Amino acid sequence: MKTKLKGILTLLIAFVVHISYAQTKTISGAVSDDTGPLPGVSIQVKGTNTGTETDFDGKYSIKAKPGDILIFSFVGMQPVSRTVGSSSTIDVTLKQDNVLEEVVVTGVASGTSRKKIGVAVNSVKAEDLQDAGAQSIDQALQGKIAGTVIQSTSGQPGQQQNIVLRAIGSLNSSQPMILIDGIEVSSSQNSVGGASNLSSRLSDIDFTNVERVETISGAAAGTIYGAQGANGVINIITKKGKAGKIKININTNLGINQAIADDRMRRSTLHRYSTNAQGLIVDTSGTPVTQLNGSAQYLAVDVNERTVGTTQLGSQGINDTPFAEQTFDATDVLFKNALSLRYGVSASGGSDKIRYLVSGNKTQQESVLVVGEYVKYDARLNLDFDVADNLQITTRFDVINSANDTGTNTDNANASNLINNVFQNLPHVDLFNRNSDGELTVAPDATDPNSVNPFFFREIQNRLDQVNRYITNFNIQYQPFEVLSLNAKYGYDSYVQNFSFFQENQASHIQAQQIPTNRRGAINNLDTQEYFQNLLLSANLALDFEKDLNISAPITSTTTFNFDWRDRFFRQTTTSGINLPEGEFGQFNVNQAATKVFGGVLEQPFRTFGFLINQKFDFGSIAGFSAGLRRDKSNRFGSGKSFTFPRFDAYVNISELLESDTVSGLKLRAAYGEAGIQPLFGQNLFTFQLTTVGSETIASLPSTVANPDLDVEIAKEFEVGTDYRFDFKNESPWLNSIDGSINYFDRKTEGAIFDLGLATSSGTSAISDNAYEISSNGIEASLNINTYKSEDFSWDFGLRFTKSKATLDKIANGLPVVVGDFFVLEEGQEIGAFNVRKVVTSLDETDSQGTPIIATADRDNFTVASSGYVVNKNTGRAVITSETQTLGSTQPDFVMTFLNDFTFNDFVSMSIQLDWFQGMDVYNRAKQWLYNNGLHEETSIPVTIEDPTGTNQTGAFVSYYTSLYNTNVPTSHFIEDGSFLRLRDISFKFKLNNLIKLKEVEQITLTLSGRNLITITDYTGLDPEAARGFGNTFQRGFDEFTHPNVKSYNVGLNITF
Amino acid sequence: MKKINKYALIFITALLIGCDKELSELNIDPNNAIAVPPSTLLTTAQYNFYTLIQGVAINADWGNLMVQQWSQNEFTEDSRYRQDINTFNGTWQTMYASILAELSQSKKLVDDIEIPVNIKNNQKAIIDVMSTQVFGFLTDGFGAIPYTEALGDSPLPAYDSQEVVYKEMLSTLENALSNFSTSSSSFDSGEIIFNGDVSKWIKLTNSLMLRYAMRIADVDADTARKYVIAASNNLISSNSENALFVFEESLPRANPLHRNASPQGGNRDDYAVSELLVTTLNSLGDPRLEKYAKPNNAGIFAGMPFGLSDNDASVLKATTSRPNDAVREATTPHVIISYAEVQFLLAEAYERGFLSGNASDAYNQGITASMNYWNVTDTNAINTYLINNPYNTANWKESIGIQKWLALYMNGFEAWNEWRRLDFPQLSAPAAADISTIPVRMPYPLSETQTNSSQLSKVTSTPGSLTEKVWWDVN
Incomplete structure (x- = not known):
């Protein structure tokens, strides 16, 4: 019996074994992601050592039995498990990991999964940067990141937008650091003819091959960047090649641009001049002024002085006579439609060992204001080598070449400012009138000897800015041991910029005497060379307590040591020549000028280095904290000094503790960090200024004296926030997920550097000093809701909100500093306040000492006019204080962006972005200029004034408006609310490949979009968003005929093979 | 692991030390100089000072208008006395923080270089005389000014009364004279009035001493007499010895009023003769x-009537x-001080009995010198004029006052100084003006009211006043 059982048992076992052995089979299939096959995907049979990888075509085969679980995993993707069933083929599509799993590289000592970071890092994916109308990466980022306020301050091609991350933290610079793949590149802006005419290096950077952009907004995360991290960091991570078949992408875009002016800012349609019987304006002899003289100039107008009772109210005339002549609309005359064009091609591919991406673009942007365009060619090559399993090298080469002749002077009301000069001519003056030589006039209107014809200057002047730039970077990642990884990054960014200003010799012009400068022509050359190097070495030790140290606790420790070194060489040479031969631009160079002048050389050496030590502990993925220290030295600090910046952060993933399906992510985090802002070049070096006059060199003292004891500015920031994601897995197509983050920050900058005003009788009017303390705080919040999702329709809604305020807490000697006449830095005031004289609004108003502004004895001579201002009953002049006051604030109360994405079936999608800037004041200097001589349309609005006899006199009295003009002194009447709502982008994307299925073509997308199409604002100038003072931290919100932004209509085609 | 750690440590330290050394070498500004020849600062100071005095702010829009020799012909605000604490803000700042600061730096640099003592003394004396002229302008215009504490370590310099300032100025000039030595040179280059000629500087210094001493003759006759006597033996004694600051042909260094009227300055045509x-x-x-x-x-x-409204003037x-x-x-050129002015000062000195001499002769000499300077060479015409406009010792202030007013044409600030002192010719404020008397001082600047108000308030509670007379302006 026993033997029989044994036998049956053996047989059974054999049978079972045979069955099981027989059922192990080969499972094969293909793994892909949403763009194509995925090589390198790891497939593991759960619980065993059996594993394999997908090949070049994404195919795999593995031995497994039914019931086994196969785990498919790949970096950055959500792992997928499949149970082996009867089928021998298992195909899998892997999806991108949800946001909380992605790896972040900015603001952290080494690449860390988002789930485990304690600081706020923002990330914008490539598909959100596809705004067709955006011409550069800063425009593409507008409104996308909570806490990053990017304001378009000019529509001139090639200029950078104003970027403020969180809040203004320094008086010298608010420009964040720009990195490409973790290496800093030059983002300087060299002036090419004026404070609002800057050549931006940020506009060189190609943004069509960007995979994502990561930003950190302040010192809390900026510590790791040391003495340059306080203003935040924008890290542009470029697309790399992927192994597989070669993939080609063609991207084209065509747009029509128009200047934004709408109905704002118009010249008056009523005038105050004497007219003849036909209603035509006449000069003192009675000749109609449009009867041009030999120079085709308009004759001088004669003011029709009126008698208004017994007063002087009409002594400068009344703006109530309509023009019988043809009048010209200033914006019609100034602006034209402009074309912008971009086309580019990229190819990527590679094998397991080498992957590449090569691309080239041509961008062309015409100007809406001048005859000129910005043409840029750029090309790049990305290479990734997997030299060994533990050694990867990536390298990138960028070549950029651009030529920009759209430059004009739009920074103040000077003779070369086109916009200013059109507006400041009377509306009946036809600036395109030609003289007897057939040439445009120089000074078209004899009424004002300073009248200038901007189009004459536009024809004879050229401003050409040419840039050749090469950026290379190398990245070596080596992992000698499992726990130790080493990384070396090196970047070299060099450019040569040649700017040339040319003015034709026009000495033979009939009105040559009225050409204010360079009558016989001039060439000014500004040649700049800059080399920037950044070396970053880091070592990362990652120890898992259980695996590596045999301590049973689910803790991982990450120790990082970073060393970074920066070096910048900058040299700028100025040469000029005057008295040129006759001829057009391009026919000769400065060598042919009769007088050649060497204008000097400017060099600014810079070197800084520092190291960081950071220690992080993570408890599984539930919680963690890290602490670190960064120490910097620089040649900009007083000699021998170094600065140390500490940091600390912690997080807790409540979602891990909750284990709820709905709460897929809920993290609370807090961080504290200190970071610095380096002094500007020369602020710590006492020198005399040397100028050459004739053949002598003379010395003088600079108006702001340098300070050899200067320290770095230190920003200390505390931030606390939450990242959350809720997934509602229900049947309804409504409300599928909500994710986002909310941050609160509190920042203090100590020792902010700026000129400290001193009593001039001490011999120095100002010294650079760490004399200021700035504090700011605010909230930034982002919210993304997947509102509706069904087969045919989906709707995603996004909100970005930034609210912050920066205040000047302390000035070392307590004395307010007036900057540039209009702005004042005063203790306790918001940064960016105006320094103006106030128009008096009540008869018993007193000044700061309590003295009545209008002496009681005089009060009978004054009255409150219908506009609310106190005016003199006899002359109509408004009463304005002679003391100045601090009024207004250029910082917005809040900035909000609404993003809506709609997808209709597979074919059409639409997205809308709305930007809302609320509560920022703008000083409308352009309007102030136009109040003189009754040019602005507001000066023809009648005002009612009670005259000395008690009668109410009504009229558009020019003496009233000219008194508000106040000889161009800063006056409260011109501070306006510049809040606006702008339809930043609306686009329709058509996925044509879903209609037309072509072999080899992976996708064809047609995009129709419009940018800045609609603006809703109460501001009366051309564009509330454009304002002077580029890259200037607090002298913003100042409109003096600045170049408005453009609205554009774009069509684009993107094809991938 | 240990080996790696050791090598890593060595590598890192080497990196840090190597980088550190180079930082201090880079801590320089290659574009500008740390030390300059002191004459280069002197040039800047001299050029800036005389350009300001002859320029629009002090000469055309103030001096010439206050003595009513010019009239504004379209924008007449300055003629109607619409000045306030903003008017001279830039001027004050340039005087103290540029010109005086540069002169002070220049003097320090002179001390640091290795040259013979006599040359050093000459150089420092020239710088002192320049500084005295600047302080002279400031106190004549504003009255009490920071002097002893100015340009030093005090961040909020106290104000000194005009009396103190004048006495210090005169003593400085006296000191300079004792330091001048004609047997040595001074500046080889960079001194752009006399190119370092010490004998000419001595004459200039004496003439300036005469001017400033006579200025205080009504308030402190003793001090005045003392310095008049000291100055009297080596004065400017002919038109060829006039102290002039010569401008250049090229526009950036040209006469500031010329620049103002040139196309580059805006083609301004704001002035007519009154x-x-x-x-x-x-x-x-x-x-x-x-x-x-x-x-x-x-x-x-x-002539254009002085002080009309904008409209009436433009008509x-x-x-x-x-x-x-x-x-x-x-x-x-800008006339710093001329032979004619010296003669008028001497005439007054003779009249007051400070020196012995014939006031009428000096008066005639002064008129003749002025005529000659202005290229009137017809001796008959001059003599006729002298006969028709003789010196009247009973009304000597009127005689000297009117002739000096005429002779100081185009030196508006000095003309205004002397008009305030001598009170002739008799002028009255225009009807359209904001105040009813002609300004007798310059308003203090905004920057002092803002940055130095604690000190300023000790000398005045109305910094913007145009009507409070300065110390030497009695009656």
Whole structure:
């Protein structure tokens, strides 16, 4: 019996074994992601050592039995498990990991999964940067990141937008650091003819091959960047090649641009001049002024002085006579439609060992204001080598070449400012009138000897800015041991910029005497060379307590040591020549000028280095904290000094503790960090200024004296926030997920550097000093809701909100500093306040000492006019204080962006972005200029004034408006609310490949979009968003005929093979 | 692991030390100098000072208008005394923080270089005389000013009374004279008035001492007498010895009034000669009329009434006479102090009994010198003029006052100083003006009210006042 059982048992076992052995089979299939096959995907049979990888075509085969679980995993993707069933083929599509799993590289000592970071890092994916109308990466980022306020301050091609991350933290610079793949590149802006005419290096950077952009907004995360991290960091991570078949992408875009002016800012349609019987304006002899003289100039107008009772109210005339002549609309005359064009091609591919991406673009942007365009060619090559399993090298080469002749002077009301000069001519003056030589006039209107014809200057002047730039970077990642990884990054960014200003010799012009400068022509050359190097070495030790140290606790420790070194060489040479031969631009160079002048050389050496030590502990993925220290030295600090910046952060993933399906992510985090802002070049070096006059060199003292004891500015920031994601897995197509983050920050900058005003009788009017303390705080919040999702329709809604305020807490000697006449830095005031004289609004108003502004004895001579201002009953002049006051604030109360994405079936999608800037004041200097001589349309609005006899006199009295003009002194009447709502982008994307299925073509997308199409604002100038003072931290919100932004209509085609 | 750690440590330390050493080498500004030859600062200071004094802010828009020799012909606010604490803000700042600071730095640099003592003394004396002129301008214009504590370590310098300042100025000039030595040179280059000629500097210093001493004759006769006597033996004694600051032909260094009227300055045409000037010259039969003014389009000398409203003035603009082109050519010099002025000062000294001499002779000499300077060479015409406008010892203030007023044409600030002191010619404020008396001081600047108010409030509670007389301006 026993033997029989044994036998049956053996047989059974054999049978079972045979069955099981027989059922192990080969499972094969293909793994892909949403763009194509995925090589390198790891497939593991759960619980065993059996594993394999997908090949070049994404195919795999593995031995497994039914019931086994196969785990498919790949970096950055959500792992997928499949149970082996009867089928021998298992195909899998892997999806991108949800946001909380992605790896972040900015603001952290080494690449860390988002789930485990304690600081706020923002990330914008490539598909959100596809705004067709955006011409550069800063425009593409507008409104996308909570806490990053990017304001378009000019529509001139090639200029950078104003970027403020969180809040203004320094008086010298608010420009964040720009990195490409973790290496800093030059983002300087060299002036090419004026404070609002800057050549931006940020506009060189190609943004069509960007995979994502990561930003950190302040010192809390900026510590790791040391003495340059306080203003935040924008890290542009470029697309790399992927192994597989070669993939080609063609991207084209065509747009029509128009200047934004709408109905704002118009010249008056009523005038105050004497007219003849036909209603035509006449000069003192009675000749109609449009009867041009030999120079085709308009004759001088004669003011029709009126008698208004017994007063002087009409002594400068009344703006109530309509023009019988043809009048010209200033914006019609100034602006034209402009074309912008971009086309580019990229190819990527590679094998397991080498992957590449090569691309080239041509961008062309015409100007809406001048005859000129910005043409840029750029090309790049990305290479990734997997030299060994533990050694990867990536390298990138960028070549950029651009030529920009759209430059004009739009920074103040000077003779070369086109916009200013059109507006400041009377509306009946036809600036395109030609003289007897057939040439445009120089000074078209004899009424004002300073009248200038901007189009004459536009024809004879050229401003050409040419840039050749090469950026290379190398990245070596080596992992000698499992726990130790080493990384070396090196970047070299060099450019040569040649700017040339040319003015034709026009000495033979009939009105040559009225050409204010360079009558016989001039060439000014500004040649700049800059080399920037950044070396970053880091070592990362990652120890898992259980695996590596045999301590049973689910803790991982990450120790990082970073060393970074920066070096910048900058040299700028100025040469000029005057008295040129006759001829057009391009026919000769400065060598042919009769007088050649060497204008000097400017060099600014810079070197800084520092190291960081950071220690992080993570408890599984539930919680963690890290602490670190960064120490910097620089040649900009007083000699021998170094600065140390500490940091600390912690997080807790409540979602891990909750284990709820709905709460897929809920993290609370807090961080504290200190970071610095380096002094500007020369602020710590006492020198005399040397100028050459004739053949002598003379010395003088600079108006702001340098300070050899200067320290770095230190920003200390505390931030606390939450990242959350809720997934509602229900049947309804409504409300599928909500994710986002909310941050609160509190920042203090100590020792902010700026000129400290001193009593001039001490011999120095100002010294650079760490004399200021700035504090700011605010909230930034982002919210993304997947509102509706069904087969045919989906709707995603996004909100970005930034609210912050920066205040000047302390000035070392307590004395307010007036900057540039209009702005004042005063203790306790918001940064960016105006320094103006106030128009008096009540008869018993007193000044700061309590003295009545209008002496009681005089009060009978004054009255409150219908506009609310106190005016003199006899002359109509408004009463304005002679003391100045601090009024207004250029910082917005809040900035909000609404993003809506709609997808209709597979074919059409639409997205809308709305930007809302609320509560920022703008000083409308352009309007102030136009109040003189009754040019602005507001000066023809009648005002009612009670005259000395008690009668109410009504009229558009020019003496009233000219008194508000106040000889161009800063006056409260011109501070306006510049809040606006702008339809930043609306686009329709058509996925044509879903209609037309072509072999080899992976996708064809047609995009129709419009940018800045609609603006809703109460501001009366051309564009509330454009304002002077580029890259200037607090002298913003100042409109003096600045170049408005453009609205554009774009069509684009993107094809991938 | 240990080996790696050791190598890593060595590598890192080497990296840090190597980088550190180079940082201090890079901590320089290669574009500008840390030390310069002191003469280069002197050039800047001299150029800036005289350009300011001859320029629009102090001369055309203030001095010439306050003594009513010019009239504004379109924008007449300055003629109607609409000045306030903003008017001289830039001027004050340039005087202290540029010119005086540069002179002070220059003096320090002179001390640091290795040159013979006599040359050093000459150089420092020249710098001192320059500084005295600047302080002279400041106190004549503003009254009490920071002096002893200025340009030093005190961040909020206290104000000194004009009396203290004047006494210090005169003593500084005296000191400079004792340090000058004609047997040594001074600056080889960079001193752009006399090119370092010490004997000319001595004459200039004495003449300036005479001027400042006479200025305080009414308030402190003893001090005045002392310095007048000290100055009297080596003064400017002919037109060829006039102390002039010469401007250059090229526009950036040209006469500031010339630049103002040039296309590059905006083609400004804001000034006409005043009606008062024309009628005075006419009634005295003065041959200098055609040198001072230009006939209008109709060929007549038609002065613009002073102090009209903007509108009334612009109506007359086209038909009134402009100043003669020669007074604002590119190279028209600024007269620092002239032989004519010295003679008028001596006439007064003789009259007051400080020195012994014939006041009438000096008066005649002064007029003749002025005529000659203005290229009136017809001796008959001059003699006729002298006979028709003789020195009147009973009304000596009127005689000297009116002739000095005429002789100081185009040196508006000094003309205003002397008008305030001598009170002739008799002028009155225009009807359209904001205040009813002619300004007798410059308003303090905004920057002092803001940055130094604690000190300023000790000397005045009305910094913007135009009517409080300065110390030496009695009656």
